[in-house]
Amino acid sequence: xxxxxxxxxxxxxxxxxxxxxxxxxxxxxxxxxxxxxxxxxxxxxxxxxxxxxxxxxxxxxxxxxxxxxxxxxxxxxxxxxxxxxxxxxxxxxxxxxxxxxxxxxxxxxxxxxxxxxxxxxxxxxxxxxxxxxxxxxxxxxxxxxxxxxxxxxxxxxxxxxxxxxxxxxxxxxxxxxxxxxxxxxxxxxxxxxxxxxxxxxxxxxxxxxxxxxxxxxxxxxxxxxxxxxxxxxxxxxx
Amino acid sequence: xxxxxxxxxxxxxxxxxxxxxxxxxxxxxxxxxxxxxxxxxxxxxxxxxxxxxxxxxxxxxxxxxxxxxxxxxxxxxxxxxxxxxxxxxxxxxxxxxxxxxxxxxxxxxxxxxxxxxxxxxxxxxxxxxxxxxxxxxxxxxxxxxxxxxxxxxxxxxxxxxxxxxxxxxxxxxxxxxxxxxxxxxxxxxxxxxxxxxxxxxxxxxxxxxxxxxxxxxxxxxxxxxxxxxxxxxxxxxxxxxxxxxxxxxxxxxxxxxxxxxxxxxxxxxxxxxxxxxxxxxxxxxxxxxxxxxxxxxxxxxxxxxxxxxxxxxxxxxxxxxxxxxxxxxxxxxxxxxxxxxxxxxxxxxxxxxxxxxxxxxxxxxxxxxxxxxxxxxxxxxxxxxxxxxxxxxxxxxxxxxxxxxxxxxxxxxxxxxxxxxxxxxxxxxxxxxxxxxxxxxxxxxxxxxxxxxxxxxxxxxxxxxxxxxxxxxxxxxxxxxxxxxxxxxxxxxxxxxxxxxxxxxxxxxxxxxxxxxxxxxxxxxxxxxxxxxxxxxxxxxxxxxxxxxxxxxxxxxxxxxxxxxxxxxxxxxxxxxxxxxxxxxxxxxxxxxxx
Numbered sequence: 001x002x003x004x005x006x007x008x009x010x011x012x013x014x015x016x017x018x019x020x021x022x023x024x025x026x027x028x029x030x031x032x033x034x035x036x037x038x039x040x041x042x043x044x045x046x047x048x049x050x051x052x053x054x055x056x057x058x059x060x061x062x063x064x065x066x067x068x069x070x071x072x073x074x075x076x077x078x079x080x081x082x083x084x085x086x087x088x089x090x091x092x093x094x095x096x097x098x099x100x101x102x103x104x105x106x107x108x109x110x111x112x113x114x115x116x117x118x119x120x121x122x123x124x125x126x127x128x129x130x131x132x133x134x135x136x137x138x139x140x141x142x143x144x145x146x147x148x149x150x151x152x153x154x155x156x157x158x159x160x161x162x163x164x165x166x167x168x169x170x171x172x173x174x175x176x177x178x179x180x181x182x183x184x185x186x187x188x189x190x191x192x193x194x195x196x197x198x199x200x201x202x203x204x205x206x207x208x209x210x211x212x213x214x215x216x217x218x219x220x221x222x223x224x225x226x227x228x229x230x231x232x233x234x235x236x237x238x
Numbered sequence: 239x240x241x242x243x244x245x246x247x248x249x250x251x252x253x254x255x256x257x258x259x260x261x262x263x264x265x266x267x268x269x270x271x272x273x274x275x276x277x278x279x280x281x282x283x284x285x286x287x288x289x290x291x292x293x294x295x296x297x298x299x300x301x302x303x304x305x306x307x308x309x310x311x312x313x314x315x316x317x318x319x320x321x322x323x324x325x326x327x328x329x330x331x332x333x334x335x336x337x338x339x340x341x342x343x344x345x346x347x348x349x350x351x352x353x354x355x356x357x358x359x360x361x362x363x364x365x366x367x368x369x370x371x372x373x374x375x376x377x378x379x380x381x382x383x384x385x386x387x388x389x390x391x392x393x394x395x396x397x398x399x400x401x402x403x404x405x406x407x408x409x410x411x412x413x414x415x416x417x418x419x420x421x422x423x424x425x426x427x428x429x430x431x432x433x434x435x436x437x438x439x440x441x442x443x444x445x446x447x448x449x450x451x452x453x454x455x456x457x458x459x460x461x462x463x464x465x466x467x468x469x470x471x472x473x474x475x476x477x478x479x480x481x482x483x484x485x486x487x488x489x490x491x492x493x494x495x496x497x498x499x500x501x502x503x504x505x506x507x508x509x510x511x512x513x514x515x516x517x518x519x520x521x522x523x524x525x526x527x528x529x530x531x532x533x534x535x536x537x538x539x540x541x542x543x544x545x546x547x548x549x550x551x552x553x554x555x556x557x558x559x560x561x562x563x564x565x566x567x568x569x570x571x572x573x574x575x576x577x578x579x580x581x582x583x584x585x586x587x588x589x590x591x592x593x594x595x596x597x598x599x600x601x602x603x604x605x606x607x608x609x610x611x612x613x614x615x616x617x618x619x620x621x622x623x624x625x626x627x628x629x630x631x632x633x634x635x636x637x638x639x640x641x642x643x644x645x646x647x648x649x650x651x652x653x654x655x656x657x658x659x660x661x662x663x664x665x666x667x668x669x670x671x672x673x674x675x676x677x678x679x680x681x682x683x684x685x686x687x688x689x690x691x692x693x694x695x696x697x698x699x700x701x702x703x704x705x706x707x708x709x710x711x712x713x714x715x716x717x718x719x720x721x722x723x724x725x726x727x728x729x730x731x732x733x734x735x736x737x738x739x740x741x742x743x744x745x746x747x748x749x750x751x752x753x754x755x756x757x758x759x760x761x762x763x764x765x766x767x768x769x770x771x772x773x774x775x776x777x778x779x780x781x782x783x784x785x786x787x788x789x790x791x792x793x794x795x796x797x798x799x800x801x802x803x804x805x806x807x808x809x810x811x812x813x814x815x816x817x818x819x820x821x822x823x824x825x826x827x828x829x830x831x832x833x
Binding site for chain 2: 042044045046047048050057059062063064081084085088089091092122123125146147162164165166167168169170171172173176177178180
């Protein structure tokens, strides 16, 4: 007999070694997330997937599922906190959705829609961040980086390259690349690398592809991220 | 430089785990981490250069920009502020002709702030090239400026500048009866290691770092792990402002601390131990190395301890200025030569710690107590204290009291007794357990020191009636924003938002609603953060807001909306460009208040 956890009152089966996120996704239950992606070592840094496990807040993407867990996921309280955490990501960097070529395809933006984020709530930091357009095919706009480390993990775990890293402490964290010059053009990154396409925001973009799909016809222009995410990730977790 | 790096890396057997030690050496020699040095290190250690850049940018004591040949850092702890630090800092900057945060144009000296240096009982304090400077005053600063301007080497500076006192004011159960080297190990061997663990269990000893996990249970869990390569780590990264008891234990009782680590190793079956010493305690490094050498010579460390029963040795590793490394999993990351980012749990360090192996991490005081328990037995220890908090607790007391220093009390002692003993009068409140702990007001002095009431890592900062509560909360909140590792969103962004929001209120720009916004940020950080730093970073604001809401309210403007900046100040550039300074070129931001 398979073991079960309970999410928002619903019994969800899990197998030993699965995280709460993995069990939930396989059972068609969406838990908001940005730094998590199936098949990548869980990171647990964005904290959007915070759920209440037997009363305690835990990151669903890193916390192992275990028999007897009573988990709250879609409570008003948790979603309100997730909205605030998303707003934190927005004010920390410089996110200008309407002018970003990722608009409509951006998970950060889609999560914000999903959480009914209508404003940025907090005062902006207006951080001074640069752009690295040196690479012929790939662009980094540091203004939109949320330090999810998906590119770091993709480069290391999928591409076998180690192109990216997050450096610095606290609010001064920033994305760096592995080149003596510090520029993307001097790394061995290629546009076909997973690290170049995994970014959940508009921080890493493939050049000359920005408007091949018109605004209004993009992924999240028509569908909510919960549906898209479950459809794409369920198989990978299953 | 190539030769220097090559030799340095060879000295550390080209082990990337020793990256911090190597970066410390590079910083000491070049007064920064030159880009070339980072490249060379990456090459010889065969690690991505990004790891070196990350470590350089993460730890406060490393810098990519050149610092002065004399790197002066002055402690920014609240206790230093109370002892006149700010005024002294201005005096020092004037004397040396260098601005805070800058390097003098001749490259001789740089001056900056640093988080607490652990000298709160003898401040204002600072560091010069990593070595502790105590009891700074104007005359001492005059002399220091002269020595620096004369480019006199540190070895020739007067020894009293670097003198660090123990200031043990009230010894108790443990400090009164230190054990002789080898005594605990012999007792444990005679009794049996399993039986000794039972004694430690019986003693009720709980981790003295603050969390209070039962020591015997932690050791047992680690011993029961199937993986047999195990490690013992002594957490001497005492970074909590106001805390300095570990400094004293390591200065005067290091033998007993090392003995506790060896005892743990014997019980859990570890061959290697680490003392992770905070970078600010560099002055203890040589002395501790000498004690380790003596213990090896006496057969108390190394191969075949106690006639062959145990093989165990201890290595000292220095931190490089990061409060977060006091968190045990961040400390382990740092030991592995990486930046100190707390790991996801589970797995816990007892299962997967240093290099993924089972690891016991305990505080200095825990190992110190464990060795005494091995000698005197569990009942001896459990006879002190309360039902749920056995034994005694060593406290670091600083702030507004006649006798700052080290005090040891059985658990259950009231705050009032402690305040009387240290000579504190007209007390407004006490910060218990440092900024991450609790601020208690003068209405709560009958509360007891114990896990069931006032749990504490061991620091008391006393504030008298002349102190400004908001200035205290301000200092602590800035501290946390500076020390957040930045891994998770609520702490990375939240501590900065909290700092800015508190600055808005203390700066006189707060209005109705701003205290509510402040509380909301506090709750968000506390509830959603990844580790203890974030979960406690809002405590200074929360505990003072709860006790003194009227103080926060009194700083607010009476208008309904106040921008978070100075409107009139923002027009300064425009006025300069327009060459105007008449009344009409100014904005009356606060007019509504006077209606």
